[in-house]
Amino acid sequence: MSFDDDRVKAFENKYAHDLTLKFKIHTRTSKLFGLWAAAEMDLAQEERAKYAARMIETSLNSPSLETLVEKVTQDFSENGVNKTTHHISFELDNV
Numbered sequence: 001m002s003f004d005d006d007r008v009k010a011f012e013n014k015y016a017h018d019l020t021l022k023f024k025i026h027t028r029t030s031k032l033f034g035l036w037a038a039a040e041m042d043l044a045q046e047e048r049a050k051y052a053a054r055m056i057e058t059s060l061n062s063p064s065l066e067t068l069v070e071k072v073t074q075d076f077s078e079n080g081v082n083k084t085t086h087h088i089s090f091e092l093d094n095v
Contacts, residue, residue: 030059030068032095037072037088041079065092 034055
């Protein structure tokens with residue numbers, strides 16, 4: 001292998017690593033945000049885990065974080081939790 005081939009391979013490996021890391025960060029953020037939202041809705045412990053899993057699924061179907069905010073805002077209004085969209089966005093930014 002030449003120097004150029006090694007360099008290309010290194011860039012490909014770095015790119016793959018960066019994508020994997022970005023995916024892990026995105027799913028972990030979705031999970032933690034889902035757990036926070038489930039706690040705010042006062043769901044039972046086993047329901048909190050299921051809700052967090054649904055948040056991960058939602059984030060994978062639509063990678064925009066705004067989709068998560070919209071879903072939680074809707075779920076909060078259905079469950080009588082009085083939080084503004086701004087407050088929900090703030091919590092997502094700080095997960």
